[in-house]
Amino acid sequence: MKLAVHDIVTIAQRRSQTYDMLIGIFMTLPDESFLKVLFSDETFHFFSQYRQVNHPSLTKGIDLIFSFLEKNKNAVSFEGKDRPHQLIEALAVDRTKLIRAPYQGSLRAPYENQYRKGLKSSNLQLNLKRIYQDSGYIPVHSGDTMDFFSIQLDFIRVLILKMLAQPDSLKELIHLQNQFMSDHIISWIKEYTEAAVSHAETDFYKGCLYFLEGFLDLESGYLKELDQDR
Numbered sequence: 001m002k003l004a005v006h007d008i009v010t011i012a013q014r015r016s017q018t019y020d021m022l023i024g025i026f027m028t029l030p031d032e033s034f035l036k037v038l039f040s041d042e043t044f045h046f047f048s049q050y051r052q053v054n055h056p057s058l059t060k061g062i063d064l065i066f067s068f069l070e071k072n073k074n075a076v077s078f079e080g081k082d083r084p085h086q087l088i089e090a091l092a093v094d095r096t097k098l099i100r101a102p103y104q105g106s107l108r109a110p111y112e113n114q115y116r117k118g119l120k121s122s123n124l125q126l127n128l129k130r131i132y133q134d135s136g137y138i139p140v141h142s143g144d145t146m147d148f149f150s151i152q153l154d155f156i157r158v159l160i161l162k163m164l165a166q167p168d169s170l171k172e173l174i175h176l177q178n179q180f181m182s183d184h185i186i187s188w189i190k191e192y193t194e195a196a197v198s199h200a201e202t203d204f205y206k207g208c209l210y211f212l213e214g215f216l217d218l219e220s221g222y223l224k225e226l227d228q229d230r
Contacts, residue, residue, distance in 0.1 A: 009085030019157035057214030112147035115188035
């Protein structure tokens with residue numbers, strides 16, 4: 001069913017928020033501010049909306065996240081001298097192990113070149129650099145190579161924001177998102193998330209990995225259909 005421009009733009013707003021949330025979750029080193037956002041009503045509402053979507057990975061991920069929040073709600077205190085240091089440390093260690101220092105080398109880091117067999121890294125980096133430059137995109141995490149997962153997610157997020165600012169260019173921007181999702185993100189991210197889940201120590205990051213996998217699976221199908229309809 002072909003969507004009207006208004007519907008595409010409305011959905012785009014939600015999509016950009018979701019990418020922003022996922023990038024924030026995985027790229028922020030947990031601290032007290034992180035916990036305040038995590039245990040906020042806004043975060044609960046955000047995941048509750050996706051809980052209504054019929055997708056096994058999303059459901060599994062959100063259930064794990066909600067279980068984590070329920071189990072730890074009494075351990076979080078932001079008053080006086082009682083600070084949730086143990087919870088912050090557990091999350092920080094888990095996040096670092098999964099994203100920045102994969103566990104004992106048995107988990108490959110979330111870079112496309114680590115998961116695409118027969119792909120020369122230098123060619124991949126040049127190709128991604130060209131794609132980003134052609135779209136006027138400047139990676140926010142300049143210390144990482146072009147194939148780092150958060151940079152690829154952020155690129156899609158920026159293209160979605162362009163849709164909101166340039167509705168006359170919807171066709172081209174949808175095609176670019178679909179092509180990039182198909183050629184790059186979706187071709188390797190599931191292998192990473194499935195491997196990372198077995199190494200995650202906290203239900204929070206296990207849940208987020210499942211959520212990431214499910215959301216990107218939905219995105220891939222949505223973009224394909226949208227691209228064909230335009």
